[in-house]
Amino acid sequence: MKLGIDLGGTNIRFGLVRDGRVAEGFSVPSFPKEATLEETLCYLTANIRKLVAGRPFEGIGIGVPSVVDCEKGIVYDTVNIPCWKEVRLGEILRAEFGVPVQVNNDANCFTLGAYHYFGCELPSFVGMTLGTGVGTGVIVDGRLFSGRRTGVGELGCIPWEDADLETTCCSKFFLRRGTTGREAAEKAAAGDPAACALWAEYGRNLGRMVSVAMYAYDPDMIVFGGGIAASWPLFQDDLWTYLHGSHQYGKAVSDLRIDVLTGDDVGTIGAAYLVSQ
Numbered sequence: 001m002k003l004g005i006d007l008g009g010t011n012i013r014f015g016l017v018r019d020g021r022v023a024e025g026f027s028v029p030s031f032p033k034e035a036t037l038e039e040t041l042c043y044l045t046a047n048i049r050k051l052v053a054g055r056p057f058e059g060i061g062i063g064v065p066s067v068v069d070c071e072k073g074i075v076y077d078t079v080n081i082p083c084w085k086e087v088r089l090g091e092i093l094r095a096e097f098g099v100p101v102q103v104n105n106d107a108n109c110f111t112l113g114a115y116h117y118f119g120c121e122l123p124s125f126v127g128m129t130l131g132t133g134v135g136t137g138v139i140v141d142g143r144l145f146s147g148r149r150t151g152v153g154e155l156g157c158i159p160w161e162d163a164d165l166e167t168t169c170c171s172k173f174f175l176r177r178g179t180t181g182r183e184a185a186e187k188a189a190a191g192d193p194a195a196c197a198l199w200a201e202y203g204r205n206l207g208r209m210v211s212v213a214m215y216a217y218d219p220d221m222i223v224f225g226g227g228i229a230a231s232w233p234l235f236q237d238d239l240w241t242y243l244h245g246s247h248q249y250g251k252a253v254s255d256l257r258i259d260v261l262t263g264d265d266v267g268t269i270g271a272a273y274l275v276s277q
Contacts, residue, residue: 003052004272005044005062006109009080009132012044014051015265017272020116022265025051030080037083045096052097059100060093061274063109063267065135068150073103076149079133102274105150106267107135113270114223114261115139122220126153126213131226134166134209138217144274155212165212168205171228174198185231199231203238210239211247214256221257225266232260 001023006013008030015025028047031040048060066078073090093101111127118125125139136153138145145152156166167173174181177198187195210222224232236258243253 001055001057002272002275003048003057003060004109004268004270004274005048005060006106006267006271007062007064008106008267009065012047013264013268014047015268015272016051016055016057017269020269022268025265025268027264033080033082035081035083037087040081040083041092045093048093048097057099059102059275060097061102061104061109061271062089062093063104063106063271063274064089065106068103068105068146069148070102070104070146070150073101075103100275104144104146104271104274105135105137107153108137108144108146108150109267109270109274110135110225111137111139111223111270112144112273113266113268114225116269116273117261117266118221118223118259124217124219124221126217126219126222128209128213128222128224129226130170130206130224130228132171134170136213138219140217153213155209155216158212160208165205165209169202169209173202173205181228181231185234188231188234196234199234200238203235204242206235207239207242207246210258211243214243214247214249214252218252219256221259224258224260225262227262229260230262 001016001018004015004017011027013027015022064075066075068075075087075089078084090101090103107129110129114127115125127137129135134156136155138153158165184195188199247253
């Protein structure tokens with residue numbers, strides 16, 4: 001078994017993963033923003049010990065919302081954890097538990113988990129998490145392609161109009177309109193014309209980001225995760241309409257497969273797969 005950890009802004013998920021499934025695991029609240037580095041590391045290691053409880057396991061994979069030096073296991077400026085400015089997380093966990101440790105960002109872990117869920121037979125695969133922000137992971141020739149500091153796939157940072165692409169495709173899009181994704185989804189499901197129009201605009205926005213991903217990586221498949229992905233039926237038609245109407249390579253659009261995966265354990269399972277990458 002391998003231990004996967006998905007370190008989110010609200011919760012931290014721990015799972016002992018066997019044969020691509022969480023055999024045993026749990027979720028705990030993430031670190032308080034005022035916590036010190038020592039307090040966060042004690043909390044993290046205590047929960048690892050609680051789960052493994054003397055069981056043999058092959059290694060630890062952990063996904064964090066951060067820039068990561070994967071080779072050295074160093075995380076920088078972790079989102080929502082103010083005290084994690086530069087943390088040698090891989091080195092700390094290896095010393096504590098005596099097993100191999102791999103660290104990557106959370107979007108890459110989601111992508112790796114989704115890739116294995118869908119059968120891992122595709123040469124080019126992209127995962128996108130749609131929530132507070134937009135995270136993108138890329139798999140090329142069956143392997144996670146992270147770059148030097150997990151910067152590959154950060155398409156949301158591309159400037160667009162007065163902000164960037166991420167702003168048009170994450171929860172900020174709805175907040176800028178005085179609502180939330182959940183509220184807009186409820187209203188659209190009830191037939192509210194303004195909410196339906198908002199989701200149509202969102203679909204076109206996300207279609208633009210998907211088009212960029214297609215030009216960059218020519219993926220066989222794209223999978224969406226995160227809270228906004230649960231509303232896929234509300235924006236999928238407009239996304240596809242945008243792609244068919246604007247993408248330069250019609251064959252690429254007709255061959256592209258898009259799906260949604262919103263299970264809570266996807267990132268945890270993906271983190272565990274980091275150990276065998």
